[in-house]
Structure formats: structure tokens, C-alpha cells
Amino acid sequence: MSDLPKDLREKLKEKFIITGLKVAKRLESSDGTKKILFRLQDANLIEAVIIPSKERVTGCVSTQVGCKFACRFCASGQGRFKRNLTFAEIIGEVLYLKKEALPGKLTHLVFMGTGEPLDNYAEVMKAVRIINSPSAFNIGARRITISTSGIIPGIQKLSGEGLQIELSVSLHAADEKLRSELMPVNKIYPLKELINTCKKYSLDTNRQVTLEYILIKGVNSELQHAQDLRKLLSGFPLAKINLIPSNAIKELNIEPPGRPEVLLFKEYLVKNGLNVTLRRERGGDIEAACGQLRLKYAEK
Numbered sequence: 001m002s003d004l005p006k007d008l009r010e011k012l013k014e015k016f017i018i019t020g021l022k023v024a025k026r027l028e029s030s031d032g033t034k035k036i037l038f039r040l041q042d043a044n045l046i047e048a049v050i051i052p053s054k055e056r057v058t059g060c061v062s063t064q065v066g067c068k069f070a071c072r073f074c075a076s077g078q079g080r081f082k083r084n085l086t087f088a089e090i091i092g093e094v095l096y097l098k099k100e101a102l103p104g105k106l107t108h109l110v111f112m113g114t115g116e117p118l119d120n121y122a123e124v125m126k127a128v129r130i131i132n133s134p135s136a137f138n139i140g141a142r143r144i145t146i147s148t149s150g151i152i153p154g155i156q157k158l159s160g161e162g163l164q165i166e167l168s169v170s171l172h173a174a175d176e177k178l179r180s181e182l183m184p185v186n187k188i189y190p191l192k193e194l195i196n197t198c199k200k201y202s203l204d205t206n207r208q209v210t211l212e213y214i215l216i217k218g219v220n221s222e223l224q225h226a227q228d229l230r231k232l233l234s235g236f237p238l239a240k241i242n243l244i245p246s247n248a249i250k251e252l253n254i255e256p257p258g259r260p261e262v263l264l265f266k267e268y269l270v271k272n273g274l275n276v277t278l279r280r281e282r283g284g285d286i287e288a289a290c291g292q293l294r295l296k297y298a299e300k
Contacts, residue, residue: 021046021092034100040065040089044082047113048093050100058108059097061090063124064115069149072182073172073214073246073254085115087126094131109139112147112168118154128165141165147212152189152197159204168210168242169198173220174228182220195232202238214244215265221257226268233274240275 001009024045025037034050049060065082067074098106109131111117117124128144131137145166148154158167173179173191180186186194198209213229215221233239243266245256256262262278269276 019088019092021089021096023096036096036100038093038096046085046089046093048097049113050097050106052101052104056107057101057104058110059094059101059106060110060112061093061097062113062115063090063111063117063120067115068119069116069183069185071149071170071172071184073216073249073252075249075251084120084123087123087130090123090127091130094127094137098137106137106139108143108145109137110145110147110168112145116149116151117146118148118151118158121154121157125161128163132163132165145210149183149185150189150194151185152194155197155201159201164205164207166210167198167201167207168212169194170214171211171229171241172214174225174232178220191232195236198239199236202236208238208240210240210242212242212244214246215257215262216246217255217257217261221261221265223264223268226265230269230272230274240277241269242277242279244279 004012019041021038021040023036024039027035029035032052036048036050038046038048040046044065046062046065048062051058051060062085064084066080068081094106094109111124111128124146128146131139131144132141141164143166145168146158147168147170149170155167155169158165170183171179172182176186176191179191198211201207202209211233213220229241233241243262245262246254248255257265266276266278
């Protein structure tokens with residue numbers, strides 16, 4: 001910008017950089033789901049997904065390069081944790097997804113891609129406030145979701161932010177032993193303590209908490225598991241269970257259960273008075289599960 005005074009240009013050079021994300025790979029599913037693999041300035045890779053439907057267009061963004069928590073069913077932790085994303089890199093993902101969403105318009109945003117959002121708390125919250133700001137993306141707080149594997153101190157801190165954002169907690173098992181096998185984070189933040197924290201979060205914020213439950217064939221999808229889940233959530237009226245048939249992930253030997261087993265699991269919970277949704281599988285033909293594309297691309 002040679003029309004600016006030289007002194008001002010030097011100050012701008014000292015304090016600011018102009019950068020962007022480079023698209024390394026872009027895949028589009030037959031159902032309209034799009035997955036984008038981005039290459040960062042330091043050559044690391046991250047993923048973002050855009051999921052259109054009749055009512056909304058949802059963007060899913062990453063918050064870290066890799067993940068520390070190595071959940072058994074998730075490809076994100078297989079490539080090791082490398083670093084946190086800056087809020088600017090997160091916003092870069094959102095800018096691209098917003099452009100990709102046109103003319104449907106990006107209506108919802110979820111922090112549910114690669115990484116643990118509450119492990120990168122400060123940068124994620126900077127991004128959330130920009131996404132929510134009327135001067136920026138102007139996406140309503142109730143249309144922004146932060147998904148966590150169960151980082152209790154982060155959930156406690158989030159309750160004091162004064163934002164009406166949605167909280168989603170990865171549960172995936174209703175007993176300590178199985179959850180520790182599926183999610184090693186449970187050894188640090190045990191299930192019972194996590195549920196109590198979620199109950200308090202609901203009381204403090206008067207907000208519903210969504211509990212994500214990925215159904216994995218031969219692991220956590222039988223009727224006994226549904227019964228354990230009902231007992232665990234006794235006395236938690238603001239809990240919503242989101243059942244998700246797993247994506248098939250060859251690298252992790254993960255398969256979804258058959259539809260009859262999925263429906264039996266759901267019907268048992270509904271009959272016992274629980275608030276349950278069943279997420280429709282999306283993007284299976286483009287490896288849309290978290291970290292799948294990044295893992296495959298990085299191995300080449």
C-alpha cells in the first residue's frame with residue numbers, strides 16, 4: 001500500500017500480517033456435505049465441513065492441529081497433537097465456509113472438528129465473540145455450539161461467559177470403565193463428576209446440554225447400554241441425547257450398528273422419558289468423520 005505514509009506502513013508490518021488458508025483438498029458428498037482440507041502457513045493440515053439441509057447450513061470448524069485426547073473412535077487423535085489454532089485461523093475457516101455456503105447462507109456454526117475446543121479456550125472464545133458480533137458474522141449465540149470431550153474446568157469457565165451458546169458434551173458410554181476405554185480423558189475427568197458439572201451448568205445458565213452418543217457396533221449400542229444411560233441421566237431434565245451412528249472408519253476398525261439396533265436403542269430411551277434425537281448420517285462417502293481426511297492425506 002504505497003499510498004500510505006512509510007512510518008505507518010512500518011507500524012502495520014510490525015503488528016499485523018495478512019494471511020489465509022490454502023485448500024489442499026475439497027470433497028463433496030452425494031448428500032451435499034462438503035469437506036475441506038486446509039493447509040496452514042506452517043504446512044500443518046486442518047479440516048472443516050459444511051452440512052446443508054432444508055432448514056439450515058451448518059459449518060463445522062477445527063480448533064487444533066491434531067488432538068491430545070485420542071478417543072478410540074476418532075481419527076483426529078491418530079496424527080498426534082501439534083498445536084492450537086489461533087483465533088485468526090479459526091476465523092479463516094469460517095470465512096471460507098461462509099463463501100462456500102452461498103447462496104444458502106451459513107446459519108449455524110459448530111466447534112466440532114479436529115481438536116478439543118476447551119483445550120484452546122482463549123482463542124476459541126475470541127473466535128466465538130467475532131462470529132457472534134453484529135459487526136462481523138452476526139450468527140446468533142444460540143446457533144453456535146461448542147463441543148467438548150468433557151474438560152470440566154472449561155465447562156465451569158464457560159458457564160460464566162454470559163453467552164447463550166450451545167454446549168455439547170461427548171459422552172459415548174454410561175459407565176466409567178467403558179468410557180475410559182473409549183475416551184482416555186475420562187481418567188482425568190470421571191463420568192460421574194462430568195455429569196454433575198453438566199447439571200450445574202444447566203442450572204447456572206438455564207440452558208440445555210446436548211450429550212453426544214456415537215453408536216459403535218459391538219461396543220456401546222446394545223439395550224443394556226441404553227439402560228445404563230437412562231440410570232446415569234436420572235434427575236437431569238435439561239439433558240438432550242443426540243444419538244449418532246458411527247461413520248465406518250477402516251483405520252480404527254469402527255462400524256455403525258444396524259438400523260434395527262439403533263432404533264431399539266432410541267425407542268427405549270424415549271419410552272423412559274428422555275429427550276432423544278437421532279442424527280442422520282452425512283458425508284460417509286467422503287470420509288467426513290473428524291480427522292479422517294487429514295489422516296489419510298498426511299500419510300501420503
